[in-house]
Amino acid sequence: ILNVEQSPQSLHVQEGDSTNFTCSFPSSNFYALHWYRWETAKSPEALFVMTLNGDEKKKGRISATLNTKEGYSYLYIKGSQPEDSATYLCASSPGTYKYIFGTGTRLKVLA
Amino acid sequence: DAMVIQNPRYQVTQFGKPVTLSCSQTLNHNVMYWYQQKSSQAPKLLFHYYDKDFNNEADTPDNFQSRRPNTSFCFLDIRSPGLGDAAMYLCATSRSGGEGEKLLFGSGTQLSVL
Numbered sequence: 001i002l003n004v005e006q007s008p009q010s011l012h013v014q015e016g017d018s019t020n021f022t023c024s025f026p027s028s029n030f031y032a033l034h035w036y037r038w039e040t041a042k043s044p045e046a047l048f049v050m051t052l053n054g055d056e057k058k059k060g061r062i063s064a065t066l067n068t069k070e071g072y073s074y075l076y077i078k079g080s081q082p083e084d085s086a087t088y089l090c091a092s093s094p095g096t097y098k099y100i101f102g103t104g105t106r107l108k109v110l111a
Numbered sequence: 112d113a114m115v116i117q118n119p120r121y122q123v124t125q126f127g128k129p130v131t132l133s134c135s136q137t138l139n140h141n142v143m144y145w146y147q148q149k150s151s152q153a154p155k156l157l158f159h160y161y162d163k164d165f166n167n168e169a170d171t172p173d174n175f176q177s178r179r180p181n182t183s184f185c186f187l188d189i190r191s192p193g194l195g196d197a198a199m200y201l202c203a204t205s206r207s208g209g210e211g212e213k214l215l216f217g218s219g220t221q222l223s224v225l
Contacts, residue, residue, distance in 0.1 A: 003153075004153065009151075031210035031211070032210040032211045034213060034214070036214075036216075041218065042218055043114075043115065043215075043216040043217055043218045043219070044201070044214075044216040045216075046213035046214065046215070049211055049212070049213050051210075051211055089154070091214075093210035093211075094210075095210060096208050096209060096210060097142065097144075097159050097161070097166065097208040098156075098210075099144075099156065099214060100153075101146075101153040101154045101155075102153055103151060103152060103153045104153070
């Protein structure tokens with residue numbers, strides 16, 4: 001994998017459903033993996049920064065895991081709420097000042 | 112609250128007419144970045160400053176320039192905008208640019224070129 005790839009591109013879920021997205025990144029020259037949430041008309045907001053293989057981070061109903069050997073990260077949202085509707089961006093950082101972003105996953109949570 | 116502020120939120124310019132986008136930060140961060148995001152594409156780094164040191168990405172067109180007169184402010188100048196330059200422009204900062212540092216973003220400027 002040469003680029004950072006995210007899937008799915010978009011999805012709609014019902015309120016209360018749990019969901020997850022995938023971020024795939026080059027496993028060579030890896031230093032850190034970032035997740036950002038970007039709500040419409042707002043600034044992208046950092047959710048997690050992970051560096052170690054096997055890292056798991058949690059913030060409320062949102063959690064993320066990291067596998068640096070195979071080059072992927074999962075973001076999980078438990079019990080989705082309408083306020084979780086946003087674009088979720090991941091970025092791989094292969095070095096200082098370098099952040100390679102994916103195209104994002106657009107999540108819409110239906111009430 | 113400390114934050115990254117971008118002005119304006121929406122900018123409309125004419126083909127070939129120079130335009131400047133601005134970004135300010137109250138975080139006293141050393142590094143400021145400019146990203147371009149076209150519809151359905153990944154944000155793409157144009158350049159960054161570490162303090163006053165300017166670093167251009169190899170594939171950033173010459174049409175794009177930047178200025179950082181002091182720690183707080185950074186400007187993106189597009190000398191002769193083309194239709195292909197219509198995009199969301201995001202400014203971001205980080206304390207020192209380390210891989211594990213999160214980026215703090217402004218809310219972006221949506222540029223339209225007529």
